[in-house]
Amino acid sequence: MPPFDVPEGDPFGPHNLPYGVFSRAGSSERSVGVRLGDHVLDAGAAARALGSPYAELLARPNLNPLLAAGRTAWSDVRRALTGWVTVPAHRETVEPHLYPLSEVTLHLPFEVADYVDFYASENHARNVGQIFRPDAADSLTPNWKHLPIGYHGRAGTVVVSGTEVVRPSGQRKAPTDTVPAFGPSVRLDIEAEVGFVVGAPSPLGTPVPLADFRDHVFGLCLLNDWSARDIQAWEYVPLGPFLGKSFATSVSAWVTPLDALDDARVASPVRTHPLLPYLDDSAEDPGGYDLRISVAINGHVVSEPPFSTMYWTAAQQLAHMTVNGASLRTGDLYGSGTVSGPSPQERGSLLELTWNGREPLELPTGKRTFLEDGxxxxxxxxxxxxxxxxxxxxEVTGRIR
Incomplete structure (x- = not known):
């Protein structure tokens, strides 16, 4: 079947067109690509062949120049790409620049500037509170309904889907131990998240308001915030996650532009506490996204977390991240935090799915509390x-080594 003839209903059809970076077999040269069905279009080469004014912007080894170009350019380029892969008159020119996905290597699509991760699911936060503070009057911390809690991660350890994840080592101390021990993590976990990719930067000292979210955020991708729970538990008081999180964060090879998700926008959950003005989104357009996530271990689906249930939106997270005057840089990445729904089958981490190891999962490959090598x-x-x-x-995939 010719590449232009993407089957009707293909979720990677012309209505999607996510961006990535690829190289062809036998070549180290990287090119910006756009996915169409089970093919990838060399966007820069197609732009040159068609005499497009965007050729220089797309003929780069990563997405950062396109990200930095801003919202008007993002919309114009997307409109042009849609025409290139749907207008019959372009077919003869464009088809030579389409390559089967099976014949290319996908790379990290953008150079990550800073990385921040949040804690925005009320279901996840309540589960964690019940696990670790079962006697507390409220499973949420006092600040949770007033601001999006987050931490800074390590941009240099963000890796593309398919990269093996080396089991981290560090200090760990069980409650019954008198001193900490050192060694490989024995409570290695996942966190099903959505990552948001910043395009247009902002100046230092200038907060980004809720209404400017789409002027700065280019698109989103799936994200797995690998977590060494035993290392995290010993280190996180009083300054929060560090080595238990910074060894690897996996992201998809494809960044879906926000413009492809207009039909997935939904209202945020009802707010139970009044918000300070910079976070009050009651007058804004729907800030949530209806994303249906599926998590599989060794090919067996263990959870289906719904992103639509997230309490804090990506726009609120961006506003809070910059309200102190922190600047944005092209390529900044921020994670939504673990996505968990209200039912046990919708929990986005093994910590919750196994209730901190007390209720092992039954998988075809054996019982699991936390991840095993392989x-x-x-x-x-x-x-x-x-x-x-x-x-x-x-998709975002990683194997434990």
């Missing part, structure tokens, strides 16, 4: 698209 975790997702279609997000 385990492979794959996250996929889709969102409602135009005219009853689906918009697929690129």
């Amino acid at each position: 385990d492979e975790v794959t996250m996929t997702a889709w969102a409602p698209g135009p005219n009853g279609t689906r918009v697929a997000l690129g």
Whole structure:
């Protein structure tokens, strides 16, 4: 079947067109690509062949120049790409620049500037509170309903889907131990998240208001915030996660532009506490996204977390991240925090799925409390698209080594 003839209903059809970076077999040259069905279009080469004014912007080894170009350019380029892969008159020119996905290598699509991770699911936060503070009057911390809690991660350890994850070592101390021990983590976990990719920067000292979210955020991707729970538990008081989180964060090879997800926008959950003005989104457009995530371990689905239940939106997270005057840089990445729904089958971490190891999962490959060497975790997702279609997000996969 010719590449232009993407089957009707393909979630990577012309209504999607996520961006990535690829290289062809036998070549180290990297190119910006756009996914169409089970093919990738060399966007820069197609732009040159068609005499497009965006050729220079797309003929780069990563997405950062496009990200930095701003919202008007993002919309113009997307509009042009849609025409290139749908207008019959372009077919003869464009088809030579389409390559089967099976014949290319996918790379980290953008150079990560800073990395921040949040804690925005009320279901996840309540589960964690009940696990570790079972006698507390409220399973949420006092600040949780007033601001999006987050921490700074390590941008240099963000890796593309398919990269093996080396089991981290560090200090750990069980409650019954008198002194800490050192060694490989024995409570290695996952966190099913959505990552938001910043394009247009902002100046130091200038907060980004809620209404400017789409002027700065280019798109999103799936994200797995690997977590060494035993290392994290010993180190996180009083300054929060450090080595238990910084060894690896996996992201999809494809960044889905926000413009592809307009039909997936939904209202945020009802706020139970009044918000300070810079976080009050009651007058804003719907800030949530209806993303249906699936998490599989060794090919067996263990959870299906719904992103639509997230209490804090990506726009609120961006506003809070910059309200102190912190600047944005092109390539900044921030994670939503673990996505968990209200039912046990919708929990986005093994910490919750096994209730801190007390209720092991029954998998075809054996019981699991936390990850074992050789385990492979794959996250996929889709969102409602135009005219009853689906918009697929690129998967994120990692195997423990």
